Amino acid sequence: MTSDALYHSYRAKMQKIADVKYASAVLQWDQETYLPSAGNERRGRQIATLNELAHQLFTEQGLGDVLLELNSREDLMPEAKRNAALSLEDYHRNKKLTSDFVRRMSEVVNTAYHAWAKARQENAFTVFQPSLAELIALKKQEADMLGYEQHPYNALMNDYDRGLTVATVDRVFESLKPQLLELLRYINSKTQVDNHFLHQPFDKEAQWKYGLEILKRMGFDFNAGRQDISLHPFTTNFCSRDVRVTTRIDENDLGNMTWSCLHEGGHALYEQGLPDDQYGSPLGEYCSLSIHESQSRLWENCIGRGKPFWEYNFKHLKTLFPKQLNNLSANQFYKGINKVVPSLIRTEADEVTYHFHVMIRYEIEKALIDGSIQAVDIPAYWNEQYRIYLGVTVPDDKRGCLQDIHWSHGSFGYFATYSLGSLYAAQLYAAIGRENPSLEGELASGKNNSLHTWLKKNIYGHGRYFGSEELCKLATGETLQSSYFINYATGKYQQIYSH
Amino acid sequence: MTSDALYHSYRAKMQKIADVKYASAVLQWDQETYLPSAGNERRGRQIATLNELAHQLFTEQGLGDVLLELNSREDLMPEAKRNAALSLEDYHRNKKLTSDFVRRMSEVVNTAYHAWAKARQENAFTVFQPSLAELIALKKQEADMLGYEQHPYNALMNDYDRGLTVATVDRVFESLKPQLLELLRYINSKTQVDNHFLHQPFDKEAQWKYGLEILKRMGFDFNAGRQDISLHPFTTNFCSRDVRVTTRIDENDLGNMTWSCLHEGGHALYEQGLPDDQYGSPLGEYCSLSIHESQSRLWENCIGRGKPFWEYNFKHLKTLFPKQLNNLSANQFYKGINKVVPSLIRTEADEVTYHFHVMIRYEIEKALIDGSIQAVDIPAYWNEQYRIYLGVTVPDDKRGCLQDIHWSHGSFGYFATYSLGSLYAAQLYAAIGRENPSLEGELASGKNNSLHTWLKKNIYGHGRYFGSEELCKLATGETLQSSYFINYATGKYQQIYSH
Numbered sequence: 001m002t003s004d005a006l007y008h009s010y011r012a013k014m015q016k017i018a019d020v021k022y023a024s025a026v027l028q029w030d031q032e033t034y035l036p037s038a039g040n041e042r043r044g045r046q047i048a049t050l051n052e053l054a055h056q057l058f059t060e061q062g063l064g065d066v067l068l069e070l071n072s073r074e075d076l077m078p079e080a081k082r083n084a085a086l087s088l089e090d091y092h093r094n095k096k097l098t099s100d101f102v103r104r105m106s107e108v109v110n111t112a113y114h115a116w117a118k119a120r121q122e123n124a125f126t127v128f129q130p131s132l133a134e135l136i137a138l139k140k141q142e143a144d145m146l147g148y149e150q151h152p153y154n155a156l157m158n159d160y161d162r163g164l165t166v167a168t169v170d171r172v173f174e175s176l177k178p179q180l181l182e183l184l185r186y187i188n189s190k191t192q193v194d195n196h197f198l199h200q201p202f203d204k205e206a207q208w209k210y211g212l213e214i215l216k217r218m219g220f221d222f223n224a225g226r227q228d229i230s231l232h233p234f235t236t237n238f239c240s241r242d243v244r245v246t247t248r249i250d251e252n253d254l255g256n257m258t259w260s261c262l263h264e265g266g267h268a269l270y271e272q273g274l275p276d277d278q279y280g281s282p283l284g285e286y287c288s289l290s291i292h293e294s295q296s297r298l299w300e301n302c303i304g305r306g307k308p309f310w311e312y313n314f315k316h317l318k319t320l321f322p323k324q325l326n327n328l329s330a331n332q333f334y335k336g337i338n339k340v341v342p343s344l345i346r347t348e349a350d351e352v353t354y355h356f357h358v359m360i361r362y363e364i365e366k367a368l369i370d371g372s373i374q375a376v377d378i379p380a381y382w383n384e385q386y387r388i389y390l391g392v393t394v395p396d397d398k399r400g401c402l403q404d405i406h407w408s409h410g411s412f413g414y415f416a417t418y419s420l421g422s423l424y425a426a427q428l429y430a431a432i433g434r435e436n437p438s439l440e441g442e443l444a445s446g447k448n449n450s451l452h453t454w455l456k457k458n459i460y461g462h463g464r465y466f467g468s469e470e471l472c473k474l475a476t477g478e479t480l481q482s483s484y485f486i487n488y489a490t491g492k493y494q495q496i497y498s499h
Numbered sequence: 500m501t502s503d504a505l506y507h508s509y510r511a512k513m514q515k516i517a518d519v520k521y522a523s524a525v526l527q528w529d530q531e532t533y534l535p536s537a538g539n540e541r542r543g544r545q546i547a548t549l550n551e552l553a554h555q556l557f558t559e560q561g562l563g564d565v566l567l568e569l570n571s572r573e574d575l576m577p578e579a580k581r582n583a584a585l586s587l588e589d590y591h592r593n594k595k596l597t598s599d600f601v602r603r604m605s606e607v608v609n610t611a612y613h614a615w616a617k618a619r620q621e622n623a624f625t626v627f628q629p630s631l632a633e634l635i636a637l638k639k640q641e642a643d644m645l646g647y648e649q650h651p652y653n654a655l656m657n658d659y660d661r662g663l664t665v666a667t668v669d670r671v672f673e674s675l676k677p678q679l680l681e682l683l684r685y686i687n688s689k690t691q692v693d694n695h696f697l698h699q700p701f702d703k704e705a706q707w708k709y710g711l712e713i714l715k716r717m718g719f720d721f722n723a724g725r726q727d728i729s730l731h732p733f734t735t736n737f738c739s740r741d742v743r744v745t746t747r748i749d750e751n752d753l754g755n756m757t758w759s760c761l762h763e764g765g766h767a768l769y770e771q772g773l774p775d776d777q778y779g780s781p782l783g784e785y786c787s788l789s790i791h792e793s794q795s796r797l798w799e800n801c802i803g804r805g806k807p808f809w810e811y812n813f814k815h816l817k818t819l820f821p822k823q824l825n826n827l828s829a830n831q832f833y834k835g836i837n838k839v840v841p842s843l844i845r846t847e848a849d850e851v852t853y854h855f856h857v858m859i860r861y862e863i864e865k866a867l868i869d870g871s872i873q874a875v876d877i878p879a880y881w882n883e884q885y886r887i888y889l890g891v892t893v894p895d896d897k898r899g900c901l902q903d904i905h906w907s908h909g910s911f912g913y914f915a916t917y918s919l920g921s922l923y924a925a926q927l928y929a930a931i932g933r934e935n936p937s938l939e940g941e942l943a944s945g946k947n948n949s950l951h952t953w954l955k956k957n958i959y960g961h962g963r964y965f966g967s968e969e970l971c972k973l974a975t976g977e978t979l980q981s982s983y984f985i986n987y988a989t990g991k992y993q994q995i996y997s998h
Contacts, residue, residue, distance in 0.1 A: 034727075038741065226535050238545070
């Protein structure tokens, strides 16, 4: 068979697998947005079946044969070569998990999700504990099946950021921690800024419309995506021409919707910017969850909590909510939306204390997976860490270890990418600014064009061609350095809290 | 293996197939309700892949072996026996179509659907014609692959109503036609009733809320279903605990939304009433599309255009739209909503002339499949038939042969079930009334309980255990007799048009 024909057969197989995976994503999107409650149970098994089928298709001997043959060919174009190499890597990885295991995982996740939801409702971790223990056991088994060096948690983090290790994350977090604590001490010594204006009644319908407008202004293409409401905001996609974001609206908090739109919008722009002609292939996929998160955090924080963005947008926001905002200056608004205060809930945390929330979860997961602690130990461990890192007392499980959905989804190894994403975001933002000194001026006049062009060229367009570190180096000239975030945060918050 | 274990394995396999089929249905539902336009193309292939996989799973030798063995066992309970027999029948049928053919059909359908939409937009049948010709060729091929006696169209009708033949439908239609024409002549000789009150501005949001209320009053369970908006109203389900209806709202026509809700609501009550513990098995499925349509037409017409229903509901409707309806009596309303007038659009037709719309499509499909006419002949043939049957001149393709979505979906053999459904509905309605002489009194006081109980016992609960004719005989004491519809319609319309 010619290499062309072989590559074509590879692409066709991968596209079919993508069809099934994206179908599963549609069912999950529907589950979070529109599914009537009584349909939940069957939906769980429908998703499990699709995941099992996708896994079966991706472990078929026929695909393996094509991939091995393809990787032996010398006459492939660079893109084809890279696709073939990445897919073979994925194939080997998938092969390590049996279809039974994948189905079992999917089913336990479904039970665990409902147990978690019930536990939250009843504000009792014990309701979630048995399912969680089962999930952790499966996750340990998964780590063993996948294999790892040094730490079993590496096998799981690898799912979200290829090659990411405990050694790397420990090193990054160790360099970040003292500097963040120092910044936090500085902030605590100053007069707190006022953000009460965010916590007034804001009409739901008006917020919804404003959210759509934010997305539009960011450059989100509504012909190739949509926004809906869900309990927890998320972004998903069924191809790069169908990207769905969700948001939630709190009638007494304008911030909830606003920065969830900016955050998910950042994810969504990345997905809409991926090469559509690579549907089903690695080069049509995002680089890693760390880089994905860099895109959401770039928009949510570097841009969306920045002065230039609000210089342009605050006037308009005022016209939408005059009663609530008319007495406010742009500077007061800017300061208020950047209030730093230790708190209980990760998703509501400011960008400084946010990292401590992530570090706590990272430490807990590491310990759960290497067996140093068990599911039953989580609440006590969690509460103790919040006392140490953030100096806050966790009043109950709902505002403690039950707050995040990830564990109920079986997502262990995910959290570190949140912090890494923020660090990447700061480093990217600095690089964009270096290359285009008028960036902030453009943002202040509502222009995103050069920003989009840069992101498309340096991030979106590459798909999974490069790993996180390599992509970062290509885009910014260096691998990940936490100093960029530290400089960004220190400069920003010393100015905000200077008086 | 014990018969129990064998049956269990059969059920597990069938449930997995159901998972994939229902997943495909979710993707189709999303396509009609929320899909952003740019996502259409990939969605088409995602659906095609799921259909292909479902077909592959349903033609696996392993399933065939289990089915053959199961059907040889003597110790099965009646329900298990029936499931096994029906699934074996389905299996043999599926085996006749190759996976390639199923995928090809799914892909051509996707192209055809878009061609049809474009043709409608441009009001030009020629835009749709090439795709349609391709589909017809595939449908002929399908009939040949499936095999048939007497007429190839029998093979296709069999998909929608097992065992239905051209001979049967011809006979029913021949008995119906002269009587309907006589009734129509009678009506035409009388003063026309007035329904202009339906064609006033009715606020969209108010109509939407009223539609939800209609469904609620019918007994639709919103924990196990929902309503959304789509271009063409339809009902779909992803298990009997997740049934989705859609409606459309015309701001200048209250009738469009109202009777589409009642119609789809009738379908939905059937789906919600099917045995949920039979998920994936024939006994968890509807009997046939004719019987399905009997449920929608029962609610839309026998009940929803009946005096008792509006005796109860009209007062409430008036409170919602006082400006539009305050000067109207219940009797004027009743007469108006039953206006009989030959028209161009099937879905807007009254229940008398409706049958002619169906007969025309039925004759065209028969002729297309046996080759007496070709796709290119459709517009002329269509327009001629409308002149003959209904005495109307078709002004353009949009209001002619492009009006229905079915052909673009590859649904040939479907239309006859619409008329049969109406006939079944009249026969069922008569039977319910015989058994419970206070039925109309109950409806007039807003009570549906005994109606629901009867339908659950005689229709819903049986799933696919019986064929249409058998089910009808068990429920009403006779196989299908068009005389019930004739008597119902003659009685009703002679009263309405008597003065």
